[in-house]
Amino acid sequence: MKERLNELRQDALGVIAGCDDLKALEDIRVRFLGRKGQITEILKSLAALPAEERPAAGQAANETRDALSQALDARKTALEGEAEARRAVESACDFSLPGRTGFPLGHTHVLNQVAGEIVGIFSEMGFQVAQGPDIESEYYNFDALNTPSDHPARDSHDTFFVKPGVVLRTQTSPVQIRVMERAKPPVAVVVPGRVYRVDNDATHSPMFFQLEGLLVDEGVTFTDLKGTLMKFVQAFFGPDTQIRFRPHFFPFTEPSAEMDILWTAVDRQTGAVKSRWLEVLGCGMVHPEVFRAVNYDYERYSGFAFGLGLDRIAMVRHAIGSISHIYENDTRFVEQF
Numbered sequence: 305m306k307e308r309l310n311e312l313r314q315d316a317l318g319v320i321a322g323c324d325d326l327k328a329l330e331d332i333r334v335r336f337l338g339r340k341g342q343i344t345e346i347l348k349s350l351a352a353l354p355a356e357e358r359p360a361a362g363q364a365a366n367e368t369r370d371a372l373s374q375a376l377d378a379r380k381t382a383l384e385g386e387a388e389a390r391r392a393v394e395s396a397c398d399f400s401l402p403g404r405t406g407f408p409l410g411h412t413h414v415l416n417q418v419a420g421e422i423v424g425i426f427s428e429m430g431f432q433v434a435q436g437p438d439i440e441s442e443y444y445n446f447d448a449l450n451t452p453s454d455h456p457a458r459d460s461h462d463t464f465f466v467k468p469g470v471v472l473r474t475q476t477s478p479v480q481i482r483v484m485e486r487a488k489p490p491v492a493v494v495v496p497g498r499v500y501r502v503d504n505d506a507t508h509s510p511m512f513f514q515l516e517g518l519l520v521d522e523g524v525t526f527t528d529l530k531g532t533l534m535k536f537v538q539a540f541f542g543p544d545t546q547i548r549f550r551p552h553f554f555p556f557t558e559p560s561a562e563m564d565i566l567w568t569a570v571d572r573q574t575g576a577v578k579s580r581w582l583e584v585l586g587c588g589m590v591h592p593e594v595f596r597a598v599n600y601d602y603e604r605y606s607g608f609a610f611g612l613g614l615d616r617i618a619m620v621r622h623a624i625g626s627i628s629h630i631y632e633n634d635t636r637f638v639e640q641f
Contacts, residue, residue: 309361312342313368320375326383333376343369414641415513415630418618419496422515425539426494429532431517434493436479438500442469444478449556450593464500464510472500477556480518480609484598489605490521496614509627513614520590520600520607526559529587529608533563537584541565541621548581557588557609569623582620585612 316336323329336342346365353361412420423433445451446458456462457474464472476495483493496515504510519532530549537545546566554560564581587610595602615627622641624630629637 309346309364309368312336312346313371316372317375320372320379323379324383326380326387329376329380329383336372337369337376343372408635408639413638414622415614415618417641418621419513419515419614422536422540422612422614422617423494423496425536426517429492429535431492431494431519434479434483434495435497436473436476436482436495438473438498439466440471440473440478442471444481445471445473445475448481448594448597449477450591450597451555455555460502462502464502474501475499475611476514476516477609477611480516481594481598483518484520484595484600489600489607490519491607492519492521493517509615509631511631512627514611515614516609516611518590518607518609520605522605524589524606524608526589526608529589529610532608533585533587533610537565540617541567549587552586552588554586554588556591556594558591560586560588562586563610567620584617584620585610587611 316332319332320329323332334341338344343365347362347369427433442458446453446455451457463474466472476497476499479495479497480493483491483495494515494517496513498511499514500511501508502510517532519528534547537547548564548566549561550564552560552562562583563585564583566579567582568577568579587608590607590609592602595605595607615630618624618630619627
């Protein structure tokens with residue numbers, strides 16, 4: 305038995321020393337030390353030896369098993385170290401190599417380009433920029449803006465509700481209320497920002513960008529509103545751009561109107577040059593109930609407000625066919641602007 309164990313030990317140690325693969329090393333372990341391995345079989349056969357030979361044979365078998373286990377562990381550690389060293393060499397960065405070129409430089413997104421230009425136009429007219437939270441209470445988003453409780457815009461199929469009484473703002477108008485609560489007239493602000501509505505098609509997105517404006521002072525009239533918007537249109541779309549106002553209804557302005565521009569562009573299907581009226585914004589004189597909500601004297605002060613979709617303005621100016629292109633971050637699209 306001792307001679308058999310010595311031969312097995314020498315054979316196994318040689319095989320282990322010559323192994324250069326972790327998977328093959330595991331196969332060797334199973335071959336010699338597994339449940340059906342050669343050492344295990346020898347240990348099982350000790351019961352058949354004469355009683356006086358069992359202690360010596362058992363001790364020799366255990367020593368052989370321990371020697372092979374130690375040799376397997378040592379070889380495994382060595383192979384793992386070699387593998388780690390190879391990975392380090394393969395993944396190493398050669399700092400002596402020349403730098404790679406051709407990484408594209410970023411630039412301002414088309415939506416931010418349009419927003420920046422529009423804000424700049426109104427800033428030159430004396431408007432300041434105001435900001436507010438995207439998550440609003442129903443009071444600021446609806447109640448203070450004279451929107452009745454039964455108005456369709458307050459239903460869940462039009463508005464995202466975070467929880468009862470709290471919504472993702474459907475317009476940037478709540479910022480107008482917050483500004484008027486903090487400041488006394490005169491007030492002149494523009495409010496760019498994200499808004500949210502339950503809508504999604506080629507011209508609508510559940511999240512989009514608006515810019516609203518508010519001017520309040522003594523003696524402000526609808527003529528001031530028309531003059532302000534005409535200056536904006538001529539500065540942004542061109543000095544010869546024609547506009548028209550159509551009567552409309554908004555809960556927070558009275559009288560209210562929608563403003564269109566006569567826009568000339570090439571038809572993408574026919575190639576013909578066509579002119580047509582395009583709606584670009586809504587506007588009106590601030591409703592007395594809105595002034596009452598912010599403790600403004602509506603008999604002394606008057607004002608106007610307007611709101612436009614920055615996405616829509618960008619789509620009109622650049623003939624963008626779908627609002628989804630603006631938000632997909634496809635470099636083939638954004639690099640055009």
